[in-house]
Amino acid sequence: MTGVSTRPALPVPFHEYQLDAAYDEMVDSNGSVRPHYERLYQGILNLEANELRHRQHMAELSFLHQGITFTVYGLEEGTERIFPNDPLPRILTHSEWSRIERGLAQRITALNFFLKDIYFEGRILADGVVPRDMVYTCKHFRRQMRAFSVRKDVYVSIAGTDLIRMPSGEFVVLEDNVRVPSGVSYMLVSRDAAKRIFPRTFRECGVEPIEHYPHALLSTLRTLAPQGCAEPAIALLTPGVYNSAYFEHAFLARQMGIELVEGRDLVVHDNFVYMRTTAGLRRVDVIYRRIDDDFVDPLAFRRDSALGAPGLFNAYRAGNVSLANALGTGVADDKAIYAYVPAIIRYYLKEDPILNNVETFQMSDSTERKHVLGNLEKYVVKAVGESGGYGMLIGPHSTALERQEFRRRVEADPRNYIAQPTILLSRAPCSIDGTVQPRHVDLRPYILYGDKITIVPGGLTRVALRKGSLVVNSSQGGGSKDTWVLHHD
Amino acid sequence: MLSRVADSLYWMSRYLERAEHTARVINVQLSLILEHGAGSDELYWARVLRSLAIQLSGEEQDQATLAQSLIRETTHRASIVSCVMAARENARQVREQISSEMWAQLNRLFHSVRQARDQGEGIDPREFLQSVKDGAHLFQGITDSTMTHGEGWQFIQAGRHSERAVALSSLVGSYFRELPQTGVGEPEYLEWIGLLRSCTAFEAYCKAYTADLRPGRIAEFLVLHPTFPHSIRFSAASLEAAVKAIGAEAASRAASRVERIAGRLHATLSFSHIDEIMAGGLDSYLDTVLRQCSQVHNALYQTYIAYPIELALGA
Numbered sequence: 193m194t195g196v197s198t199r200p201a202l203p204v205p206f207h208e209y210q211l212d213a214a215y216d217e218m219v220d221s222n223g224s225v226r227p228h229y230e231r232l233y234q235g236i237l238n239l240e241a242n243e244l245r246h247r248q249h250m251a252e253l254s255f256l257h258q259g260i261t262f263t264v265y266g267l268e269e270g271t272e273r274i275f276p277n278d279p280l281p282r283i284l285t286h287s288e289w290s291r292i293e294r295g296l297a298q299r300i301t302a303l304n305f306f307l308k309d310i311y312f313e314g315r316i317l318a319d320g321v322v323p324r325d326m327v328y329t330c331k332h333f334r335r336q337m338r339a340f341s342v343r344k345d346v347y348v349s350i351a352g353t354d355l356i357r358m359p360s361g362e363f364v365v366l367e368d369n370v371r372v373p374s375g376v377s378y379m380l381v382s383r384d385a386a387k388r389i390f391p392r393t394f395r396e397c398g399v400e401p402i403e404h405y406p407h408a409l410l411s412t413l414r415t416l417a418p419q420g421c422a423e424p425a426i427a428l429l430t431p432g433v434y435n436s437a438y439f440e441h442a443f444l445a446r447q448m449g450i451e452l453v454e455g456r457d458l459v460v461h462d463n464f465v466y467m468r469t470t471a472g473l474r475r476v477d478v479i480y481r482r483i484d485d486d487f488v489d490p491l492a493f494r495r496d497s498a499l500g501a502p503g504l505f506n507a508y509r510a511g512n513v514s515l516a517n518a519l520g521t522g523v524a525d526d527k528a529i530y531a532y533v534p535a536i537i538r539y540y541l542k543e544d545p546i547l548n549n550v551e552t553f554q555m556s557d558s559t560e561r562k563h564v565l566g567n568l569e570k571y572v573v574k575a576v577g578e579s580g581g582y583g584m585l586i587g588p589h590s591t592a593l594e595r596q597e598f599r600r601r602v603e604a605d606p607r608n609y610i611a612q613p614t615i616l617l618s619r620a621p622c623s624i625d626g627t628v629q630p631r632h633v634d635l636r637p638y639i640l641y642g643d644k645i646t647i648v649p650g651g652l653t654r655v656a657l658r659k660g661s662l663v664v665n666s667s668q669g670g671g672s673k674d675t676w677v678l679h680h681d
Numbered sequence: 682m683l684s685r686v687a688d689s690l691y692w693m694s695r696y697l698e699r700a701e702h703t704a705r706v707i708n709v710q711l712s713l714i715l716e717h718g719a720g721s722d723e724l725y726w727a728r729v730l731r732s733l734a735i736q737l738s739g740e741e742q743d744q745a746t747l748a749q750s751l752i753r754e755t756t757h758r759a760s761i762v763s764c765v766m767a768a769r770e771n772a773r774q775v776r777e778q779i780s781s782e783m784w785a786q787l788n789r790l791f792h793s794v795r796q797a798r799d800q801g802e803g804i805d806p807r808e809f810l811q812s813v814k815d816g817a818h819l820f821q822g823i824t825d826s827t828m829t830h831g832e833g834w835q836f837i838q839a840g841r842h843s844e845r846a847v848a849l850s851s852l853v854g855s856y857f858r859e860l861p862q863t864g865v866g867e868p869e870y871l872e873w874i875g876l877l878r879s880c881t882a883f884e885a886y887c888k889a890y891t892a893d894l895r896p897g898r899i900a901e902f903l904v905l906h907p908t909f910p911h912s913i914r915f916s917a918a919s920l921e922a923a924v925k926a927i928g929a930e931a932a933s934r935a936a937s938r939v940e941r942i943a944g945r946l947h948a949t950l951s952f953s954h955i956d957e958i959m960a961g962g963l964d965s966y967l968d969t970v971l972r973q974c975s976q977v978h979n980a981l982y983q984t985y986i987a988y989p990i991e992l993a994l995g996a
Contacts, residue, residue: 256792257785259776433774446777457685459990468684470832470985471931472993 215618235393276671282653295547305540307347332522349516357618377440379652386674398679400649406447412642416514424477460503463510527576555609564611571611650675693771694840700764701817708810732855780827790816832930838923846916862896901955914950939980946973
């Protein structure tokens with residue numbers, strides 16, 4: 193990269209801050225600090241040596257004592273880990289955010305229309321905009337949902353959309369999460385930590401608040417109350433304490449003041465759902481379920497599931513209980529359907545998408561497949577129904593053996609895979625061993641869709657803390673940082 | 682409140698009480714053992730195990746090693762580390778129900794015992810036991826001052842006091858079975874002090890009866906004292922109070938049964954006289970107490986936690 197070495201180095205602790213081809217959130221291509229990062233930059237320069245490390249340590253200790261942890265699957269010992277949090281906030285200007293906000297609102301609206309359509313007449317399929325077999329072969333399509341009116345036609349009440357920033361500075365959508373998106377509790381606790389670490393800078397910058405998220409979520413769930421139910425009893429259904437996101441389930445239930453239930457707490461009788469309490473059985477009207485479709489009801493879906501409640505699906509179909517998100521929403525975040533989302537937006541809303549997609553190759557298409565399999569080292573290959581960074585090949589960082597294995601898998605089941613060019617995610621400053629260095633980040637805002645659309649400003653910025661890594665998932669060594677959306681540009 | 686939540690709060694509290702009790706008993710024993718001649722360890726540790734109602738299974742090592750392993754190993758379910766872990770695991774299941782301060786304290790205690798387990802021989806056992814006791818006391822104080830004294834808190838009290846009543850009954854029973862009660866000679870004197878200390882009762886006893894140790898008085902103090910917090914009667918009274926409060930909160934139709942059983946346990950202890958107890962045999966009296974404790978536990982479960990659905994639907 194020409195020019196990199198000729199530029200004067202930044203002062204300590206930024207002395208190891210080097211730019212490359214990725215978009216840098218803090219420093220522009222001339223090497224000067226972007227105006228909206230200036231206050232944070234100065235704030236860090238003014239810290240005593242080691243002060244940053246000390247504050248970071250205090251924040252980590254408080255995470256440990258609060259038990260802010262997540263679970264890593266497939267590891268025997270010490271499955272519970274502290275959630276790695278980087279203390280330096282990622283900052284977005286007001287205008288950057290407002291474009292993202294409009295784009296997300298547009299996207300969730302279109303996806304809800306799409307879900308209603310495919311579970312009823314299927315106009316979009318008849319018109320050939322989305323291939324019929326693409327929808328029906330999706331493993332998250334639920335035929336049990338056909339011709340069933342969900343409350344207020346809201347399929348996706350809660351979405352978490354992953355955005356990345358291209359080297360050009362443009363935000364694009366990497367994937368939609370419209371089943372059971374997680375991470376919002378880390379957004380809230382990261383804000384808490386950032387306010388403690390940079391109180392002055394936070395105040396001076398003028399940051400949009402996010403603390404109302406639990407309340408907004410509660411209001412969204414309320415709008416789903418079954419007909420004629422004015423004061424719904426709402427419960428959050430968790431798979432239990434061994435789930436990777438259990439901390440979040442407990443956190444949200446506490447913040448909203450709703451009951452945190454497990455499948456074994458629920459009883460379905462005469463198509464009504466009850467929870468077992470010390471005062472006997474109590475009706476439940478709305479369930480914010482944090483378990484996958486397959487496990488909700490062993491009578492309707494997976495018979496071996498002990499996580500849900502037998503009979504829950506019938507109670508749902510009878511309209512006596514609402515679920516958020518609705519069942520069968522996974523069609524809309526299938527990574528193969530993803531490629532059609534721009535077309536879906538144009539079809540229902542007659543608007544151009546505000547946020548673009550990443551170029552995506554369908555492995556079910558033989559020409560595209562041939563091209564990708566011939567150049568695997570350049571692409572990221574993903575299984576369409578997976579999330580959390582599982583079932584994924586990152587071409588440039590893969591070994592020949594891994595590529596061979598993936599080639600075999602793709603050829604065996606092409607519908608199950610898509611490929612995308614490897615994208616250099618933007619980088620933001622992070623505190624690494626007492627110095628400030630850039631690391632790759634993405635952004636997951638959380639969208640609430642009820643009687644109105646609520647998007648708390650910012651979201652969870654996930655960061656690949658390993659140098660050079662492009663994988664931000666917490667299960668794969670990623671962490672989080674706070675996201676500041678400024679009142680002004 | 683969810684039945685499962687009540688269940689977890691109850692056991693969280695029981696396990697923590699058990700950890701604290703075990704820590705106290707072993708700590709007292711470690712200091713007593715300094716007074717004994719070498720070679721007699723095995724004998725004393727055997728009593729400790731009996732007083733904690735821990736049975737030696739065939740393939741385990743000798744008593745002294747087992748007793749030592751109770752401090753920081755996880756091989757035995759009754760060990761201090763296992764109890765703290767179980768308490769924390771129960772708390773984790775209901776962490777949205779307890780205050781953040783409570784959770785943070787229990788977490789601190791958990792991390793410190795886990796660290797001790799990992800360090801193994803490197804730690805001073807008495808310092809460690811003291812830290813467990815302090816950690817448990819701190820948790821109780823935080824619980825009392827940060828959590829609403831509602832139904833959940835009452836389940837915590839119920840757990841603590843039923844555990845304490847059971848633990849005290851086993852402890853007192855084992856000492857009285859094994860020590861001569863005719864007079865207190867020099868060799869036994871230390872043993873009786875050990876019993877009182879194991880119940881944090883030595884100073885309180887001295888205030889009531891002076892340092893003149895007599896088995897009958899010791900039994901009266903530990904079994905029947907109305908206001909000393911580590912007496913069986915006090916625990917029974919607190920258990921009954923918790924059960925009544927739970928009944929009032931839950932407004933359950935079946936509450937009267939468990940209240941009756943808890944009331945009977947309390948009454949048994951309130952209206953007994955020590956001379957009659959000793960005449961009839963302390964052992965069989967404590968057996969009755971233990972049986973009634975387990976009846977209260979069962980009734981509590983049948984009423985609030987593991988009740989049959991058909992009953993609740995009121996068909």
